[in-house]
Amino acid sequence: MSPVILNGDSSHHANGTNGINSIKEHVSLDGFGTRAIHVGSEPNPETGAVIPSISLSTTYKQDGVGNHKGFEYSRSGNPNRNALEATLAALESGGSSAIAFSSGSATTATVLQSLGPDAHIISVNDVYGGTFRYMTRVAAVNQGLETTFVDLENADDDTIRAAFRHNTKLIWIESPTNPTLRLIDIPRIVSLAHEAPSHPLVLVDNTFLSPFYQSPLVLGADIVLHSLTKYVNGHSDVVMGALILPAHHAALTEKLRFLQNAIGAVPSAYDCWLAQRGAKTLHLRMKAHGTNALAVARALQRSPHVEEVIYPGLSTHPRNDLAYRSLSSQARTFVDKYLKANGDDAGGFPYGGMISFRIRGGAAQAEKFLTATRLFTLAESLGGVESLAELPAQMTHGSIPPAERALLGIGDNLVRLSVGVEEEEDLVADVEQALEVAAASA
Numbered sequence: 124m125s126p127v128i129l130n131g132d133s134s135h136h137a138n139g140t141n142g143i144n145s146i147k148e149h150v151s152l153d154g155f156g157t158r159a160i161h162v163g164s165e166p167n168p169e170t171g172a173v174i175p176s177i178s179l180s181t182t183y184k185q186d187g188v189g190n191h192k193g194f195e196y197s198r199s200g201n202p203n204r205n206a207l208e209a210t211l212a213a214l215e216s217g218g219s220s221a222i223a224f225s226s227g228s229a230t231t232a233t234v235l236q237s238l239g240p241d242a243h244i245i246s247v248n249d250v251y252g253g254t255f256r257y258m259t260r261v262a263a264v265n266q267g268l269e270t271t272f273v274d275l276e277n278a279d280d281d282t283i284r285a286a287f288r289h290n291t292k293l294i295w296i297e298s299p300t301n302p303t304l305r306l307i308d309i310p311r312i313v314s315l316a317h318e319a320p321s322h323p324l325v326l327v328d329n330t331f332l333s334p335f336y337q338s339p340l341v342l343g344a345d346i347v348l349h350s351l352t353k354y355v356n357g358h359s360d361v362v363m364g365a366l367i368l369p370a371h372h373a374a375l376t377e378k379l380r381f382l383q384n385a386i387g388a389v390p391s392a393y394d395c396w397l398a399q400r401g402a403k404t405l406h407l408r409m410k411a412h413g414t415n416a417l418a419v420a421r422a423l424q425r426s427p428h429v430e431e432v433i434y435p436g437l438s439t440h441p442r443n444d445l446a447y448r449s450l451s452s453q454a455r456t457f458v459d460k461y462l463k464a465n466g467d468d469a470g471g472f473p474y475g476g477m478i479s480f481r482i483r484g485g486a487a488q489a490e491k492f493l494t495a496t497r498l499f500t501l502a503e504s505l506g507g508v509e510s511l512a513e514l515p516a517q518m519t520h521g522s523i524p525p526a527e528r529a530l531l532g533i534g535d536n537l538v539r540l541s542v543g544v545e546e547e548e549d550l551v552a553d554v555e556q557a558l559e560v561a562a563a564s565a
């Protein structure tokens with residue numbers, strides 16, 4: 124087994140020194156796209172292979188008892204998983220270690236289990252449905268977890284302060300939220316958390332923007348979570364999740380890594396290899412997702428058949444300033460160049476690939492639109508190279524009771540788009556023709 128590059132912090136991570144130096148060097152010298160391609164992917168010193176091999180062995184030879192090359196058993200550590208974790212730690216700015224899991228949901232479950240019995244957390248009210256389900260129907264029942272759901276976008280400081288209890292251990296943020304793309308001011312929530320006597324950690328689910336557009340650890344968060352299933356892998360062929368933590372949380376990282384092994388919800392070597400391959404083009408894809416989504420959002424804005432377009436990159440979006448302020452440094456560079464080239468005509472700036480809109484009419488027009496598109500495939504999930512469209516009220520958010528859906532603004536005419544990286548003109552034309560078909564059906 125040849126050495127791999129590591130995020131090297133624990134006993135089951137082999138050959139630490141070279142890996143650690145290499146990552147530090149890359150992080151200080153190289154930009155996002157360069158790190159995506161090189162960290163965790165150094166040529167194999169034995170064979171010269173430029174791309175890591177897939178290491179399927181479940182167990183590893185020991186030269187004497189306890190004398191091994193850093194790998195003992197593949198649940199505890201695997202070369203491809205370590206390599207992917209190194210890549211992720213180098214991409215999520217402010218990160219030092221990453222821990223990969225078999226799904227975003229397994230990642231969520233592991234974090235919440237780490238809180239122990241009878242903890243209290245505060246969660247954004249618009250959280251991903253599966254996260255809501257785990258909090259309220261699994262952790263609540265099995266470990267006595269109590270969750271207070273708060274509108275972290277609009278609640279004033281005193282309302283948020285009033286939600287803190289002596290045992291509040293975590294604040295769970297998702298920003299932008301799904302599907303209404305509300306934006307949460309992460310530094311504001313972090314400073315409220317620092318004031319709280321129980322010193323809760325702040326976790327940000329950064330799935331929607333990916334490490335390219337938003338760097339929550341730089342904004343003061345303690346933990347970042349990703350469903351790698353979405354943008355990081357980016358090709359709709361892997362289900363996986365990960366946590367990324369900063370260097371000052373070494374003890375917490377160890378605790379979560381212990382649970383990764385003890386609970387065992389680990390990804391396969393092949394999936395890690397695929398996700399690492401996907402991550403190599405994250406920067407290219409995220410720029411294309413962003414420019415395509417802005418073009419589609421503007422086409423939707425121009426249409427008489429659309430009531431409202433929700434895309435935080437649009438200059439008309441109520442939180443457009445916050446979106447700009449919270450851009451990662453690499454996204455800021457990209458967006459500033461884009462604005463310089465396109466000026467005010469741009470109508471906004473690229474900000475990820477997710478758009479929601481309310482079609483004029485109701486469920487019938489929404490459904491007609493969804494079956495009239497030629498390129499947007501009617502399907503759940505998001506973040507792949509191909510464009511997808513769905514009806515949250517009946518699909519991704521169908522399990523939320525209608526009254527709560529209404530409160531969250533998830534009506535029957537709300538359509539969610541995951542804008543892919545096809546040609547911009549083709550996607551705009553597809554949306555425009557499907558809107559005409561839907562309107563004609565009224």
Ligand SMILES: Cc1ncc(COP(=O)(O)O)c(C=O)c1O
Pocket residue numbers: 226227228229251253254297301328330331349350351352362363364504
């Ligand atoms: C924001 C967000 N977080 C977490 C998850 C869960 O991830 P997974 O489907 O990989 O379990 C999802 C899935 O859609 C999601 O959208």
